[in-house]
Amino acid sequence: VNWRGAAKIGWAFLVTVVAAAVAIALFDVAGRTPETAGHHVLNRLAESGVTNPVTAVLLNFRIYDTFLELLVLTAAFWGCWSLRARTATDLLRQPGLLLGRVVSIIIPSLLVLAIYLLWAGSSRPGGEFQAGAVLGAAGILVLLVGWAIPGARHRLLRDGVVVVGAGSFLVVSLIGWVLTGHVFSVFQGLEKPTMLVIEVAAALSIAFILIALFAGSADQLVATPGPEDEQGGDDGH
Amino acid sequence: MSKGAMMGTEPIYLIMSACLIALGLYFLVMSRHRIRQLMAVNILGSGIFVAFVAVSPTVDGMADPVPQAMVVTGIVVAVSATALGLVLIRRIPEGESTDE
Numbered sequence: 001v002n003w004r005g006a007a008k009i010g011w012a013f014l015v016t017v018v019a020a021a022v023a024i025a026l027f028d029v030a031g032r033t034p035e036t037a038g039h040h041v042l043n044r045l046a047e048s049g050v051t052n053p054v055t056a057v058l059l060n061f062r063i064y065d066t067f068l069e070l071l072v073l074t075a076a077f078w079g080c081w082s083l084r085a086r087t088a089t090d091l092l093r094q095p096g097l098l099l100g101r102v103v104s105i106i107i108p109s110l111l112v113l114a115i116y117l118l119w120a121g122s123s124r125p126g127g128e129f130q131a132g133a134v135l136g137a138a139g140i141l142v143l144l145v146g147w148a149i150p151g152a153r154h155r156l157l158r159d160g161v162v163v164v165g166a167g168s169f170l171v172v173s174l175i176g177w178v179l180t181g182h183v184f185s186v187f188q189g190l191e192k193p194t195m196l197v198i199e200v201a202a203a204l205s206i207a208f209i210l211i212a213l214f215a216g217s218a219d220q221l222v223a224t225p226g227p228e229d230e231q232g233g234d235d236g237h
Numbered sequence: 238m239s240k241g242a243m244m245g246t247e248p249i250y251l252i253m254s255a256c257l258i259a260l261g262l263y264f265l266v267m268s269r270h271r272i273r274q275l276m277a278v279n280i281l282g283s284g285i286f287v288a289f290v291a292v293s294p295t296v297d298g299m300a301d302p303v304p305q306a307m308v309v310t311g312i313v314v315a316v317s318a319t320a321l322g323l324v325l326i327r328r329i330p331e332g333e334s335t336d337e
Contacts, residue, residue: 011266019259022288026251030292038293038301053302054309062306069310076317080324129309206313213320 049191050122058127059195063184067169070202074166077209084217103145110138118203122192128199132206139211143220149211152221162212165205168198250291257284271326275319282315 041053041061048056058066114134121127139149151157172194176185215221261281268274286308293304 008267012263015259015263018262019255022258023252023255026255026288026292027248030251030294032294036294036296036301037303038296041302042296042299053299054305057302057306058309062303065307065310069313072314073317076321079321083324083328129313209317213317216324 047191049195052121052123052125052127054125055121055127055195058129059198060191063169063173063198066202067166067173067184070166070169070205073206073209074162077162077212080213081217099145103141106141107138110134110141114138114203114207118199121199122195128203129206131199131203132210135203135207136210136214139207140214143211143215148222149215152218155218158208158212158218158221161204161208163205165202168201172198247291250287254284254288254291257281257287260284271329272323275322275326278322279315279319282311286311 038053041057044061045051045053045056048060050056050059114131117126117134118128118131119126121130142149173184177183179185212221257280261277261279261284264277265274265281268277289304290300290308293301295301
């Protein structure tokens, strides 16, 4: 008897039932229009300092979520780097002439796009995640071509960029706590500049952490692989 | 209050999300390779993200910003968790398969 085949068919059947149940439940829920939190956001959007409701939620109304999320990113970064593989696979280090030229055209336009997205976030779709993702993609492109991430050689700078995102949230929350007694109360009248500072810091952190997660270790962030202690095979197999 | 919030959103998104959830569940259990299992978790998560956004009613004719913000947050968390998972998978010695 082919038990694995039988298990596959049985599980496929079960999963289909689950999918049908999920679909029925979703159709049921989607028909209702409860008083959602979105109404409160739109009603009090003017107080948030920005006109894009998603940015208002991320950087003002539910700033706590965004802060915790940056902490998750930071934790993932430290987890990845402390578990880095003993045998690092070297990325391509010899880009062709054409590849180098093309990428050196693409990178500046990605930088401009990231800055635009960051700025647009206050009134249109955009914001620190989008900007961070574009910046991160630019960095990964740089890595794939075999160039170095500028400044990545300096450990202090690396660590600084990693924590500046979550750190700016903390500073804002502490200042708000001292001034108003409420943690994470973004200052009245100064919402926009405060958010801008947080946004820039968070975008930098997100971008660098994404690049670092892709690279996996500090060695991979700098172009010329020195004689690292990457002999591997020391775990005996 | 909002006339845009009538009978649900596009049904295609609801069906799509149920399919993604089913695919993720199926391959999470049936895959032998750990990276495939991780991908299955990601697909399952994507299905839930789609469901969350698709189910939330429109507010005054525009998409509800709260689920959108939460899904953006969730995507970033999923990406970082996936990266950590991949690193963990790489640290598992070769030849140690999930079953058999």
